[in-house]
Amino acid sequence: MDTGRPTGTLSGSDASAEETAPDFTGPCYADGGLRYSGNPFVTRFVADPAAHVFNGRVYVYDTDDQSNDGTYWNSTVWHAFSSDNLVDWTDEGTVLTLQAFAYAAKWAAWAPDVVSKDGKYYFFAPIDRWQIGVAVSDSPTGPFTDAIGSPLIQMGRDLNAGDEPIDPAVLIDDDGQAYLYFGTRIPKVVKLTADLLHLDGPIIDMSVSGNNYAEAPWMGKHNGTYYFSYSTGWPGQIAYGTSASPLGPFAYQGIVLDYVGISTNHASVVEDFKGRSYLFYHNGKLPGGGDYRRSINVDELHYDANGAITQVVQTTQGVACVP
Ligand code: FUB
Helix, strand or coil: CCCCCCCCCCHHHHHHHHHHHCCCCCCCCCCCEEEEEEEECCCCCCEEEEEECCEEEEEEEEEEEHHCCCCCCCCCEEEEEECCCCCCEEEEEEEEEEEEECCCCCCCCCCEEEEECCEEEEEEEEECCEEEEHHHHHHHCCEEEECCCCEEEEEECCCCCCCCCCCEEECCCCCEEEEECCCCCCCCEECCCCCCECCCCCCCCCCECCCCCEEEEEEEEEEEEEEEEEEEECCCCEEEEEEEECCEEEEEEEECCCCCCCCCCCEEEEEEEEEEEEEEEECCCCCEEEEEECCEEEEEEEEECCCCCCCCCCCCCCCCCCC
């Protein structure tokens, strides 16, 4: 996809890479200069990026703000983009709609997550602000079909589902155990069965010191430590805590991403794509953008020598092309 965003050239600390680069040909270079993604790196209004690497390619699953009415997050479809170099992005179009879920009231398709297991792709879909469904596909871009026929999580039905079971985020740990994180104001976690289609135990309130959790949970793992990140409010920053267990308790560590200038903040981490880590997040900076017309960005994420995340710098340049 031609994003229409500016491309950059090597400068500063990247200049050393220029000196050692064998040549400046190939898709990552233009006019002898390294290309950058630009931020926002899309020309469509999409938000709530859930980024994953599947088969060596980055897929970003989003809430589709382009198709809401501009006054609320009332889109009924989810969108995706993909790239193998972080600069050339393919618009994968609508990958799932609320129509796929017979039980949906069909008025709000919010922040999703997708995981891969045994060659299949599982799309965790927050539906209408009170339930979470699962759809499955053989391809990361669908078509996805309802995998259960009823909600995986439903407010009122499930004990301790909370007041607003939204923003699912799934971690499949190194031992194969899957954990589903979700919720507003109180972070929730529940184990999933091996087929990812059922709860495998009670829904637990997760403890994060500082108690400033609002929404947008994301769980990552770095050098054996679990990193739980989340938005702190409306507006919010992306904060994080760490733990030796995926169930917590999490000790507050600091801010991953500062305010983004609109009412919501929502981010995901790609821990390792061709040797670097990245933070995907949204803001309102695409022309015509704002609270309900958000667009997605990517910047590098760094850990210091002690494993602390260095606050991510929000750039308009974006990230360098990775061949
Ligand atoms: O996109 C609708 C909602 O806004 C998401 O579910 C929240 O995380 C916030 O970004």
